[in-house]
Amino acid sequence: MCIPSSPASQPASKPRPPAPTGIHEIKYDGFRLIARRTADGITLTTKQGSDFSDRYSLIVGAIAKLKVNSICIDGEAMCFTGADQDFDKLWSRKHDDEVRLCAFDxxxxxxIDLRGLPLLERKKQLFKVIRRSVGIEFVEHLAGDGPTIFAKACGLGYEGIVSKRADRPYQSGETRIWLKTKNPAHPAMQRVMDAFESERRRAR
Known part of the structure; x- marks a missing residue:
């Protein structure tokens, strides 16, 4: 019931002052997932419609242990080395058992369909449900000046930030109530291109 035809996505933007009710989250360098648990089981659905539940046992186990009858979470599948995001580990498929879900909605x-509630209310309920989970991490947010937060995120080596309207409901597909601002110095896209090129060469 709750899985949208496409998850909310953010058009790229230049740094800008946030809306009065805006909040800002770190943009994670991973694979977008809609994690759902129903009476029929657990699915981890990608933006392309694939089910990765057979890949990420840590996430599946964490979803299974939640004290709920059903749940649907929007988040990002992530690998880490220490406290640092590590897309290379995620992409390699050699560390699938370490992959965690960074949950933001x-x-x-x-x-109960919660998509009509304001974002901050949805995040509040999300935190209560997953706060003791091992394998699911709550994505924190900051309120304040967008360009300042973006500059600090870049200084820490993150891919960028996602700015969101705190008072708005969830919208599937591309939406202007979520705006991503990407760090131009971050190597995420180049790494993906290099990996595809490597696969193409091996296939020759």
Whole structure:
């Protein structure tokens, strides 16, 4: 019921002052997932519609242990080396058992569709559900000046930030209430291109 035809996505933008009710989250360098648990089982659905539940046992186990009847979470599959994001580990498929879900939105809980609630209310409920979970991490947010937060995120080596309207409901597909600002010095896209090129050469 709760899985959207496409998850909310953010058009790229230049740094800008946030809306009065805006919040900002770190942009994670991983694979977008809609994690869902129903009476029929657990699915981890990518933006392309694939189910990665057979890949990420840590996430599946964490979802299974939540004290809920059903749940639907929007988040990012991530690998880390220490406290640092590590896309190379995620891409390599050699560390699938370490992959965690960085959860930033809650779309459904115990049969109740939450997409119409304001973002901050959804995040509040999400935190309560997953706060003791091993394998699911809550994505924190900051309120304040967008360009300042973006500059600090770049200084720490992150891919960028996602700025969101705190008072708005969830919208599937590309939406202007979520705006991503990408760090031009971050190597995420180049790494993906290099990996595809390497696979193409091996296939020759």
């Amino acid at each position: 809650l779309l459904e809980l115990n049969g």
